[in-house]
Amino acid sequence: MSSVDIAAVQQQVGEQSETIVRFLRELCAIPSMDSKIGPVGExxxxxxxxxxxxxxxxxxxxxxxxxxxxxxRILLYDSHIDTVGIGNPEEWDW
Structure with missing residues (x-):
């Protein structure tokens, strides 16, 4: 089994952090409530x-x-991409 250079992985993540955050923001901005995940999956x-x-x-x-x-060998990554509504924003304690 090959070993993973953790420092190299951390360096790559650090170098790509802005791109990663931008992508995650895009995903979060796509409505995906009630298991309607097609657009997020796309x-x-x-x-x-x-x-x-x-x-x-x-x-x-x-x-x-x-x-x-x-x-x-297979590596499986599993994640939920659906969300729940925010409810009434006026009830949030900001």
Whole structure:
């Protein structure tokens, strides 16, 4: 098994932090309440294609799936991309 150079990963994340934050802000700005996640999935897929994923698709349940490479090992990342409403903003304690 190959080792991961944690310092190199941290450096890359640091160098790309503005891009990462901008992408996450874009995702958060897309309405995705009540499991209506299509547009968020489409935006995520757009980014996956830019990053060079070999395959990107929606599965039969509407999940965004991507594949890089075709080796014997699989890494699965799972996340929710739907949100809940903010309710009445006047009730928030800012």
């Amino acid at each position: 935006r995520a897929q757009e980014e996956m294609r830019k990053l060079g994923f070999d395959e990107v698709w929606f599965d039969s349940m509407g999940n965004t799936v991507g594949r890089i490479g075709n080796g014997p």
